Amino acid sequence: METTDKVMDAALLHSELVVADVSKTFVTKSGPIEALHHVNMTVEHARFVCIVGPSGCGKSTLLRMMAGLSPCEQGEIRFRGEQRQGPCRQIGMVFQEYSLFPWLNVLDNTGIGLQFNGMGKDQREQEARRYLGMVGLEKFALAMPHELSGGMRQRVAIARALTNAPDVLLMDEPFGAIDAFTRITLQKRLLEVWEQSRKTIVFVTHSVDESVYLADEIIVMGTNPGRIVDRFAVELPRPRRRDDPAYAGLVxxxxxLLEQQDDMTA
Incomplete structure (x- = not known):
């Protein structure tokens, strides 16, 4: 398709992820729902990209397709030039739910992916401890999930994803169920981890403030159908200050823009 070809030609040489003319429709009892409509975007290496938009705009659907957890019906998603055909070790995902194994301690939860891949106990524990240190939980390696706060459990989930050494980290509203103060703390911790690891991150959020605080680039989506309505390069210096007038202006x-989209679909 011509649209796909143009996006691919412009992006392949410099992007880790390319989403080219992707559409997705779900069949429900009340009829078909177009979750995504001709979505095109690129994600460059080591960039922090946030996708923001209202509920029902297809943010999580798009992220799952990037992860290879949901197939494309139209268009294609490519990772380093290769079309995505399912999950791969180079792309990790952190979900909103903590999804920790309650019968395993923090250290074993963090290294579980390495265990599945056949790595020996000593080596995987060393790797797990390294990433627990990055998220500030090295002292809680032997704790059980029920002994941790929600924010700490989410940090374990992030450490577990990083321990598998993905090149791209996809994050689906990982701080959505956490109180405001803890959320701010986790945002700062995530940026520290990103600056150390230089992973490529695609982060889905409902929060415009969160996207401006974290991202190099913000993709804004609208609903009915789910589509990209605009993109914003965030050129504010890091670390960012919420009392900066330029910060508040971008928010x-x-x-x-989101309110205008809501008025159009009302």
Whole structure:
């Protein structure tokens, strides 16, 4: 398809992920619902990209397709030039739910992927401890999940994803169920991890403020059908300050855009 070819030609040489003319429709009892409509985007190496938009705009669906957990019906998704055909070790995912094994301690939860891949106990524990240190939980290696706060459990989930050494980390509203203060703390911790590891991150969120605080680039999506309505390069210096007028101005611009989209679909 011509649209796909143009996106691919412009992006393949410099992007880790390419989403080219992707559409997705779900069949429900009330009829078909177009979750995604001709979505095109690229994600460059070591960039932090946030996808923001209202519920029902297809953010999580798009992320699952990037992870190879859901097939494309139209268009294609490529990782380093190769079309995605399912999950791969180079792309990791962190879900909103903590999804830790309650019968395993923090250390074993963190290294479980390495165990599945056949790595010996000493080596996988060494790797797990390294990434627990990156998220500030090295002292809790032997704790059980029920002994941790929600924010700590989410940090374990992030450490587990990093321990598998993915090149791209996909994050589906990982802080959505966490209180506001802890959320801010986790945002700072995630940026520290990103700066150390230089992973490519694609982060889905409902929060415009969170996207401006974290991202190099923000993809704004609208609903009915799910589609990209605009992109914003975030050129504010790091670490970012929420009292910076430029910060507040960008948040206001994106919120206004989302409100306009809501008025159009009302």
């Amino acid at each position: 206001a611009r994106i919120l206004t």
